Amino acid sequence: xxxxxxxxxxxxxxxxxxxxxxxxxxxxxxxxxxxxxxxxxxxxxxxxxxxxxxxxxxxxxxxxxxxxxxxxxxxxxxxxxxxxxxxxxxxxxxxxxxxxxxxxxxxxxxxxxxxxxxxxxxxxxxxxxxxxxxxxxxxxxxxxxxxxxxxxxxxxxxxxxxxxxxxxxxxxxxxxxxxxxxxxxxxxxxxxxxxxxxxxxxxxxxxxxxxxxxxxxxxxxxxxxxxxxxxxxxxxxxxxxxxxxxxxxxxxxxxxxxxxxxxxxxxxxxxxxxxxxxxxxxxxxxxxx
Amino acid sequence: xxxxxxxxxxxxxxxxxxxxxxxxxxxxxxxxxxxxxxxxxxxxxxxxxxxxxxxxxxxxxxxxxxxxxxxxxxxxxxxxxxxxxxxxxxxxxxxxxxxxxxxxxxxxxxxxxxxxxxxxxxxxxxxxxxxxxxxxxxxxxxxxxxxxxxxxxxxxxxxxxxxxxxxxxxxxxxxxxxxxxxxxxxxxxxxxxxxxxxxxxxxxxxxxxxxxxxxxxxxxxxxxxxxxxxxxxxxxxxxxxxxxxxxxxxxxxxxxxxxxxxxxxxxxxxxxx
Numbered sequence: 001x002x003x004x005x006x007x008x009x010x011x012x013x014x015x016x017x018x019x020x021x022x023x024x025x026x027x028x029x030x031x032x033x034x035x036x037x038x039x040x041x042x043x044x045x046x047x048x049x050x051x052x053x054x055x056x057x058x059x060x061x062x063x064x065x066x067x068x069x070x071x072x073x074x075x076x077x078x079x080x081x082x083x084x085x086x087x088x089x090x091x092x093x094x095x096x097x098x099x100x101x102x103x104x105x106x107x108x109x110x111x112x113x114x115x116x117x118x119x120x121x122x123x124x125x126x127x128x129x130x131x132x133x134x135x136x137x138x139x140x141x142x143x144x145x146x147x148x149x150x151x152x153x154x155x156x157x158x159x160x161x162x163x164x165x166x167x168x169x170x171x172x173x174x175x176x177x178x179x180x181x182x183x184x185x186x187x188x189x190x191x192x193x194x195x196x197x198x199x200x201x202x203x204x205x206x207x208x209x210x211x212x213x214x215x216x217x218x219x220x221x222x223x224x225x226x227x228x229x230x231x232x233x234x235x236x237x238x239x240x241x242x243x244x245x246x247x248x249x250x251x252x253x254x255x256x257x258x259x260x261x262x263x264x265x266x267x268x269x270x271x272x273x274x275x276x277x278x279x280x281x282x283x284x285x286x287x288x289x
Numbered sequence: 290x291x292x293x294x295x296x297x298x299x300x301x302x303x304x305x306x307x308x309x310x311x312x313x314x315x316x317x318x319x320x321x322x323x324x325x326x327x328x329x330x331x332x333x334x335x336x337x338x339x340x341x342x343x344x345x346x347x348x349x350x351x352x353x354x355x356x357x358x359x360x361x362x363x364x365x366x367x368x369x370x371x372x373x374x375x376x377x378x379x380x381x382x383x384x385x386x387x388x389x390x391x392x393x394x395x396x397x398x399x400x401x402x403x404x405x406x407x408x409x410x411x412x413x414x415x416x417x418x419x420x421x422x423x424x425x426x427x428x429x430x431x432x433x434x435x436x437x438x439x440x441x442x443x444x445x446x447x448x449x450x451x452x453x454x455x456x457x458x459x460x461x462x463x464x465x466x467x468x469x470x471x472x473x474x475x476x477x478x479x480x481x482x483x484x485x486x487x488x489x490x491x492x493x494x495x496x497x498x499x500x501x502x503x504x505x506x507x508x509x510x511x512x513x514x515x516x517x518x519x520x521x522x523x524x525x526x527x528x529x530x531x532x533x534x535x536x537x538x539x540x541x542x543x544x545x546x547x548x549x550x551x552x553x554x555x556x557x558x559x560x561x562x
Contacts, residue, residue: 007465011380012392015373015436022433023399026410033409040409087303095296103548104304107311110544110551111537112494114512118533119314122331122526130313130331162310167555174556223403226496230516247405252501257409264405275401279394 030268033261040257052262061238062263065246068153069222069270072242075157076164076221081213083161084168085206091169092176106170108163113226120159121146121231146232149239156240160227164220168213175209208285215278222271243267318342318530325526339527346531350522354507355514356535361424362499362510363492366431370488371481373432374439379469381440382447383455393444400437404497407434412501422504430502431492439484442554446480447473483554486547490540511536 038045123130124145132142145155225244234241251260313331320335347353420426496512
């Protein structure tokens with residue numbers, strides 16, 4: 001059929017214009033700014049070449065942030081995804097009450113990370129908090145969940161996992177709809193064969209769900225911000241800092257917008273591979289439909 | 290029988306674990322500080338229910354104002370992004386043109402990038418457009434940014450509508466806009482409802498963009514307001530907890546009312562959480 005060429009563009013004009021102004025142009029602009037030194041206020045922006053990047057590679061706090069992001073990645077993709085699958089397997093049954101159980105586990109997904117941070121703030125609080133109270137009751141020592149530099153990142157990941165596991169579970173519950181019910185039930189009762197069946201039959205059938213759950217978890221782990229900023233601001237002494245948080249602090253607390261942009265660019269480049277993989281996967285499965 | 294037992298024991302344990310943070314916050318919000326600090330019994334209801342903590346949070350801690358602000362920001366953002374993305378998705382789903390595939394990829398890619406890539410330029414833009422520290426600044430940004438996910442989502446849904454319907458309308462000589470309005474929009478209404486609920490929750494829960502684009506207390510949404518409370522009310526855990534629940538209650542209700550749509554939206558797009 002012949003349509004005038006401009007027709008689709010007419011429909012796209014406004015959305016595309018807005019998207020260009022607030023998304024595409026900023027991406028380009030951040031790249032440009034990463035080669036500059038700018039305090040965010042003065043009219044002159046000084047071009048300094050690769051200096052920001054050289055400084056970044058020698059910045060110990062940035063190093064800590066990258067390592068912490070890797071911990072987040074392992075926690076999200078390596079722990080939250082399998083736990084989400086396990087809970088999904090458990091709840092994908094026809095017993096009475098499964099619906100309510102599922103709803104209750106979904107709940108953290110509706111919360112903002114600010115609220116989640118606030119809630120965990122009391123749970124993790126050193127002197128009166130819930131976890132330390134329980135530890136003390138059991139005769140164990142209190143842990144400085146948010147003050148001990150060796151522990152704090154894991155505490156943050158734990159708080160975020162509360163929501164992330166709900167998300168991966170939702171993805172797997174959707175994936176399990178493609179798996180015949182008898183297979184899942186058998187996997188729970190069938191003793192010796194259960195594990196083999198799980199690995200050789202169910203896992204391969206869940207591949208699409210796994211790809212989505214893992215890539216989205218990785219992308220989210222590399223852009224974690226809110227919960228870190230709300231609970232610790234990256235502290236104590238940058239020990240729980242992640243790239244997103246360090247970028248914000250450098251740009252908006254220390255007014256080093258050029259340096260902040262360089263951090264964003266590195267963060268972007270690290271994430272890019274996963275984004276491209278995901279896009280290829282989604283668009284390919286789109287065409288197969 | 291054995292199966293049933295395994296299910297109920299394991300299931301109940303997990304659910305209890307999952308719900309306990311909610312219970313702890315709710316019980317905290319209705320206790321006095323003395324009771325909290327002395328008894329440490331987080332998991333138990335209070336001796337006397339102190340709902341006045343909610344009044345303190347709502348009025349003295351200004352959560353009422355923040356709450357209203359979130360509505361003022363969220364509703365136009367959701368409607369705007371739904372409308373504009375339905376236009377874009379319509380073009381990408383039904384017309385064959387050169388840039389179609391590239392544009393789709395641009396929309397998909399944009400929603401996955403780290404927000405830090407946009408932070409500084411968006412902040413500068415809103416300063417130079419004179420919309421820094423206003424509702425419009427955040428609303429316009431949300432509309433634009435959420436276009437990525439929404440366009441992708443709606444395009445996929447429109448692709449499932451048989452194109453013969455579209456072709457027939459074309460042959461009948463209907464105008465392009467008429468086809469969009471009278472034929473396609475009614476068909477995608479269910480998808481837009483699911484999408485709208487998801488978007489409502491996401492925008493309601495936004496913290497970062499309000500943090501960067503809003504400065505004055507009078508425009509701040511609940512998420513920013515809640516963090517603000519940490520200053521003056523940091524020792525009043527009960528008031529903070531009431532504030533947290535005020536910030537969470539609307540998305541919770543929306544979710545409980547429209548759970549099916551919410552989950553559908555999340556898994557059909559399978560894109561982000």
